[in-house]
Amino acid sequence: MVETVVSSALPVDELLSIKKNRLEPEHQSGREKRICIVTGTHGDELEGQYVCYEVNRRIQAHMENLRGIVDIYPALNPLGVDSITRGIPKFDLDMNRIFPGNKEGSMAEYIASEIVNDIDGADLCIDIHSSNIFLKEIPQVRISEETAKKLVPMAKYLNVDFIWVHSAATVLESTLAHTMNMRNVPTLVVEMGVGMRITRQYCEQLVDGIFALMREEEIWDGEVQQPREPVVSTDGEVSFINAEASGVFIPTVEHWKNVKKGDPIGDIVQPLTGKILHHIDSPVDGEVFTLREYPVVYEGSLIARILGGIKR
C-alpha cells in the first residue's frame, strides 16, 4: 500500500510528499522482519528507480513467498529527481549531510527527521546510490570500518562485485546510513552505475542480491540466485587517479577490466590545439572499478579508482 511518510506544502498550490510502498504478507504473526529499500536522495542518481520497480514487480508477482515487510522508498528527494537536480532545490546542503535531521530546522531538515523516524525500528535498510554524472561505478557496497564486522557478512548476499571498507570521516556522520546504523538499523550503502542513467544489468544484479539477502533474513521464501563472491577491500588497496591538466578526457581502458602497472588509462586532450595535455598510465596492477564518464575535466577531477592486486 502506498503511504505518505511526510509531506510539506510548497508555496503555490503543491504538496511535497515523500512516499513509500509497503508490501506485507496477508497473514502476519506480528514478528515479521522489516526491510527498507531507499533511494533518490540525490536527484541525479536514478539507478535505484529501476531497482525499486523490479523489487516491487517480483514481489507482487509472488506474494505467496513474502514472509516479512518490505518498505520501498523510491525518492527521498522527489523535487530533485523531478527537476534533474542533485540536491534539494533552493537548499544549500547535500541531503545526505543533514541526517538525522531536525524538527526545528529548515524544511529539508524537518523532512530528514521524519524519514529517519519512519525507517527507525526496521531490521535492515539498503540505501541505493548511483555515483554522480561524472563517474561510473561497478556494483559495490561501501561500509565504514566501525560497522564492518556487522555489515560485511550481510553485504556479501547483495550480489555485488566489490565491498569497500573505508575509514570513518566526521563529515559522513551526517549521512542517512550512519544515522540508521547508530540506531541499530543495519544499513548498507550501495553505489553503482552512473548519474542520470539506468544500467539495467547492474540493477538486475542488485535486485537478485536483495532477494538473496531477504531470503537469508527470512523476509522472502522464494527461489533466489546464489550471490557472487565479492572482493572485499580496504582503503589501502585502492589507488586514485586524478586529472593533472584541464581538458577533455578520452579513456582507453574499459570499466571493470584488469590493467597492469604502466598500461594506458586514457588521455586528457585539448580540442583547440590537438595536443595531449596529460597521458595517464595505471600506477598499479589491478581493476578499474571507478571510471570517469563525463569528459570535461579540471585539474583534480577524479579519473579512475583502481583496486590493486586483483586479477580475475
Next chain:
Amino acid sequence: MTKEVLFRIEAPYRDELRVHGYRFGKGDKAACIVGAMRGNEVQQLYICSQIIHTLKELERRGCISSGKEILVVPSVNHFSMNIGKRFWPSDNTDINRMFPGYNEGETTQRIAAGVFENIKDYSYGIQFASFYMQGDFIPHVRMMDTGYQNPSLANLFGLPYVLIRKPKPYDTTTLNYNWQIWETSAFSVYTNATDRIDEKSADQAVASVMRFLCRMGLIKYYGHSGYIASVLEEDELMSVRANAAGIFRRLKGPNDTIRMGEVMAEIIDPYEGDVTMQIVAPTDGIVFFAHNEPLVLENTVVFKVIRRLHK
C-alpha cells in the same frame, strides 16, 4: 601593499582561475581576511574591496604597525560569480565545505588546499560568510565551538552580538572550523546581505574589522568604540516556524523588538490573497534572523529570536 596570485588553476574552456591576495605590512602573520567563497557573495566581495581600499590609505599614511602582516583575499570563487552560480561551476561543490583541502584530490579540494596553505598560520582569521538558510541577520560575529574559540576576542569587533555555534558534522569542513583547528583565532562576520550590496551594513562590517585590527595592535585607526557584544549560544535562539506555505509578508525584521503574541509575519494565499496564517511571537525578545524571500515553504524556520532580551 603587494598584490599577488596565491593560487591558480587552469580551466578547459575559460580563463584560468586566479585567487589574489593583498598583503599589507611585513612581518608576523597577524591577520587574514577572506571574502567571497561562493558565487553569490557580492556583499562579502564588496566589503573586502572596501577593506583593501581603507588599508591602502592607512598604509600610505604609515598606519600599518611594523613587524605585522595583514593578508586580504577578496574572492576565491569568482568563476561562479561571473556566471551567476553559487557553487563551483562544473560539479556544484561548495569550496567552503572542502577545508582543509587536499592537494591531490578533486578540483575544489585542491582550490581549498591551495588557498588554505596561504591563509593558515595567521594569528587571526576573519571570513565574510553567508548562511545556508535564506534570510537577513543582525550583523554579528560567529564562532564555532571547537574548544579553541575565544569569545572575548570576538567582542573586540564591537558588533552588537557574538554567536557561538556548536559544530555539526557538515561544519567540520568549513574554513572557520579548520582555521581554529590550525590554531588561528577564527571569526565569521555576518552582515544583513549576500547577493546584493547593503552599503550601511558593509560600512559597519568594514568599521568592525578596522576596530578589531586596531585593538589587536595591527593598525593605527581612530574609530568609534562600537558595542560591548551580547554573547549568544545558537541553541538558545528560539526558532519560529511557518506552519503553512504561501506568500510571505514580513512585518518584523532583524533587530526589531517583539512582544509575546505580536504578529511577526503573515502568510497569504497565493491565489486568493487571504491571510491564511499569522505568525505570532512566541516570546518577548529581539529578532536575530528573518526569512527574506517572498515565498515560504511549510515547516520552514522564518525567524530566530533572542529570548527575553531588551535593547
